[in-house]
Amino acid sequence: MIDFFKLNGFVCDESTAAADISAWNSFSHLPLISKIEEAFALRFSFVEVTDFQTLGDIADSIAQKTSAV
Amino acid sequence: MLLEALYFVVVLALSLLFYYRTKYPLHVLFFASLFFIAYMQWCAILLLLGNAIFAFYWGRLISTSAKRKQALFVFGVSILLLELIIFKVLLLEDGAWTGSAAPKLMLTLGLSFYTLQHMAYFFDIKIGRIQPEEKAGYYILSAAYFPKLLCGPVITYQNAKKALFNAPIFKIENLVSGANRFAFGAFKKLVLADRLAPMSAAVFEGSYPLHGFTALFGGLLFTLQVYFDFSGYIDMALGISRMFGINLPENFALPLRATSITHFWRRWHMTLMQWLSAYVYYPFSYYFRKSALLSALIGIVLTLFFSAFWHGIGLTFLLWGACHMLYLSIELLAQQRQIEIPKALGWFLTIVAVSFANVFFRAGDLQVVYKLTTDIFSLNTFWPHNWLAGFVAVIAKGGELNDLFNCALAALLVLLFLLFEARLNAIANSDKFNVSWLFSLLLLIAVLGVFSDGEQFIYARF
Numbered sequence: 001m002i003d004f005f006k007l008n009g010f011v012c013d014e015s016t017a018a019a020d021i022s023a024w025n026s027f028s029h030l031p032l033i034s035k036i037e038e039a040f041a042l043r044f045s046f047v048e049v050t051d052f053q054t055l056g057d058i059a060d061s062i063a064q065k066t067s068a069v
Numbered sequence: 070m071l072l073e074a075l076y077f078v079v080v081l082a083l084s085l086l087f088y089y090r091t092k093y094p095l096h097v098l099f100f101a102s103l104f105f106i107a108y109m110q111w112c113a114i115l116l117l118l119g120n121a122i123f124a125f126y127w128g129r130l131i132s133t134s135a136k137r138k139q140a141l142f143v144f145g146v147s148i149l150l151l152e153l154i155i156f157k158v159l160l161l162e163d164g165a166w167t168g169s170a171a172p173k174l175m176l177t178l179g180l181s182f183y184t185l186q187h188m189a190y191f192f193d194i195k196i197g198r199i200q201p202e203e204k205a206g207y208y209i210l211s212a213a214y215f216p217k218l219l220c221g222p223v224i225t226y227q228n229a230k231k232a233l234f235n236a237p238i239f240k241i242e243n244l245v246s247g248a249n250r251f252a253f254g255a256f257k258k259l260v261l262a263d264r265l266a267p268m269s270a271a272v273f274e275g276s277y278p279l280h281g282f283t284a285l286f287g288g289l290l291f292t293l294q295v296y297f298d299f300s301g302y303i304d305m306a307l308g309i310s311r312m313f314g315i316n317l318p319e320n321f322a323l324p325l326r327a328t329s330i331t332h333f334w335r336r337w338h339m340t341l342m343q344w345l346s347a348y349v350y351y352p353f354s355y356y357f358r359k360s361a362l363l364s365a366l367i368g369i370v371l372t373l374f375f376s377a378f379w380h381g382i383g384l385t386f387l388l389w390g391a392c393h394m395l396y397l398s399i400e401l402l403a404q405q406r407q408i409e410i411p412k413a414l415g416w417f418l419t420i421v422a423v424s425f426a427n428v429f430f431r432a433g434d435l436q437v438v439y440k441l442t443t444d445i446f447s448l449n450t451f452w453p454h455n456w457l458a459g460f461v462a463v464i465a466k467g468g469e470l471n472d473l474f475n476c477a478l479a480a481l482l483v484l485l486f487l488l489f490e491a492r493l494n495a496i497a498n499s500d501k502f503n504v505s506w507l508f509s510l511l512l513l514i515a516v517l518g519v520f521s522d523g524e525q526f527i528y529a530r531f
Contacts, residue, residue, distance in 0.1 A: 006407075025331065026346050026368070027401055030354050031361035047196050050351050 004032055014056030033058075040066065080104060081309065088313055089239045098210060098233070098313070105215040106178060113178035117218075120180075121209040123148070124187035128201040128208075131194045142195040149184050156180055157382045179218040181379060185341075186212055189225045189348055199227050207234060216306040220299065220528040222320045222340040225347075232315050240314065242500035247312035252510040253497035254304025256518075258526070261486060262298035263519035264479040269294050271466045273431050273441075280459045281451035284444040288424035290464065291431045293483060296325060298527045299338070304497065323490060328415035330396040330422060331404075341379075345372045362405070369397045385429050385438055392426035478517070 005023045018024040024032070033049050036058065042065045044052075052058050084101040088094045106114050127145045134141055156177045193199045202208040211229035224232075272279065272287025279287075303320045310317045320340050327333035334342050354368035377390030403409075410418075425445070432438040444450070453459025465472040486493065496506055 023404075025335075026350055027331075027365040027404070028361070030351070030358035030364050034358040034361075046352070046355050047198055049355060050347060051198075 004028075004035055012055055014054060014059060016055045017053055036062070042066070076108075080108075081312075085244075085312055089237055094237045095206070095210060095234065098214065099206065102210070102213040102215040102218070106213065106218065109178055109219075116177065116180065117183065117213055118209065120149075120152075120183060120187060121212040122205065124190055124212070125202065125205050125208040128190050128194050131191055132201045138195055142191050145191045146188050149187055153181065153184055153379075154382065182218065182221050182223060183212040185223050185344055185379075186226060186229070189344060192348055192352075193225070193227065202226065202230075214310075216310040216315075217317055220302045220306070220526050221338075222303060222306070222318050223344045224318065224340065225344070228318065232317060235314075237314050243314050244312050245502045246498065246500035247308045247310070249308070249499055249503065249506060250311060250497050251305050251308030252507055252514075253493070254301040254306075254308060256510045256514055257297045257301030257304060259301075259514050259518035259520070261479070261482060262294050262296075262301055264475060264482070264517070265290055265294040265297065266519075267466065267472070268464045268476060268479065269431065271464050273433070273437065275463060275466070278440065278447075278450075279444045279463060280453040281445040281447055282453060283460050283463050284428065284441045285421070285424060286460070286464070287441070288426075288428040288431070289420065292420075292424050292427045293325075295427070295527050296321075296337075297483075302526045302528065323494075325420070325487060326416070326490075327419050328412045329400055330393065330419055331400050333419055333423060334393075334397075341376070345376055349375050362401070365401050366398060369394055369401070373397070380430070384435055385432050388429040388438065389426050392422070392429065396422050396426075482517070 005021055005028070007021065007023075010021070012020070018029070029052075030049070033044055033052075037043055040062055042062070044061065048061055052061070080101070084097060088097045088101075091097055103114060106117060124145075127141070131138055131141045131145065190199075194201055207230070208226070211224075211226055211233060214229065214233060217224060269287055269290035272284065272290065300321045307317050307319070318340050320338060322336040322339065324333055324337035327336050350368040350372045353371050354364040357364040357367055373390040373394045374387075376393075377386040380386050380389070428441050428445070429438055432441060461473070461476070465476045496503065
C-alpha cells in the first residue's frame, strides 16, 4: 500500500480507508486490487472489490482466501 | 406562487401530523407522495407506478432464474433505457430549454431519477448483493417518496430501505433542522438561481457575435445558476425529509472550491457520481484492472457517455461529456506522472474548464454551440474593447436600469454567499432554533426573491 501510493512516512492500519489517502480513488482502486491479487496469487470477485471500504476489509478477505487453500 | 406555497405548506403540515400520530406512517408517506405527484401532474402517477411495479416483479424474476439471470437483467435494463430514450427524444423535440416541453416534462416527473434506482436494483439482485423486496408497497414507496422524486438525490433501493422504513420518532430537532435547511434551499433557488437566470439566458439566447470573454462568462453564469438551482432543490428535499426524521444523502460538498476536475466530481451531484461509479465505472473497469491506465480510461469514457445520455439525448450533451472525458484523462495522466500544480491555479483552471463545458450543456443546439465556441476561440476579439457595451450590456440584456440593478445585486449576493458558504451550510444544518436565521432568510426571499417568471428547477428537465 505504502509503495503503491508512494506514501513515505504514512502509517496505515486496518481502519485506514480511501478517504485517508487522497491518491486512493476510483482510478487507483482497481489497479491496487490487481497488484494485491498478483502478490497473493488470488482473485477477488466483483462484489468483494466494490465492497472493500478499509485495509482491514482487504486483509480479512485475503486471510479468508489463503486459509481456505 | 403564494397560493401554491400555502397549499404545499398545508399538505406538508397535515402529512407530518398524520405521519407521527398514526399507526401506519408508511401509508401516510405513500399517499402524501401520490398527492404530491397528482398535484404536479396526475398522469405521472401511472408512469411511476407502472415502472415501480415492473421493477418489483422483474427483480424477483431475476433472483429466481439462476440460468437466465444475465439475460433477464440485460432485458430489464434495456426496457428501462428504451423508455428513457423515448421520453428524452420527445422532450428534445419540444425543446427542453424553452419551457414548451412542460406538459410532457410533467408526465415524466422524476423518471430519470427513479429509473436509476430500478437499474441499480436489477444489478444488485443479479450479483447477489441484495435479495429482492418481498412487499410491493415498500418498493413502490421507495421510488415514489416525494422529497427526492423531482430532482433526487439519486438513491439505491437498499439505501432507501435503510432510510425510510424505520418507526418514526417525533423530535422537535428534526422539524427545526428541516426548516433551517428548507429555508436555505428556498433562498438559493428564489434569490440566487432565479436572479442569475436572466443573465445567463441573455448570453445563450441573445444576439451574436459576442466577445470570447463574454461567451465564456455566460458558461460561468450558467454554472452558478445550475449550482444554486440544483443544490437549492436538494436543500429543500433534505429539509422536508428531515422533518419526517428521514435522512437522505448529501449531493454537494462545496464543489465550486474544487481544485481539480477529479475533486469537482467528488463534490458535485455526488449521488449520481456514486451511482455511475458503482454501476458503470466499476463493472466495466473491473475486467481491465490489470492495466491501470486502460481500466481508468475505459471507465471514464463509459461513465461520462452514460452521464451525458442521462442528461439528454443530443450532440450538445455528448460534447459536454467529451469535455469532461478529456479533462479527467489529462488529470489521470498528470497524476500518473506525479505532476502537481499550485492549488490556486488548479481552482482557477477547474472553474474555467467547468464553465467552458457548460457552454455545450446549456447551448441547446449546435448552431449556438458553433457561434459561442467561435467567439471563445477568436483570440483577436476575446477581450471586449468597450466593457460597457461588449460585456455589461450583454449580460444585462441591453443595459436597462433595472437589469443593471439585477446584475449588480446578483453579483454581490453570489460573491458574499460563496465567501461564507461553509459557515452558512453549518447554520443550515443546525438543529437549534435560530429565529434570526429563519427571519433573515424569509425577509431576503420576500424582498429579493424572483416570483414572477415561474422558473422551473433545471434538473426537473432531465
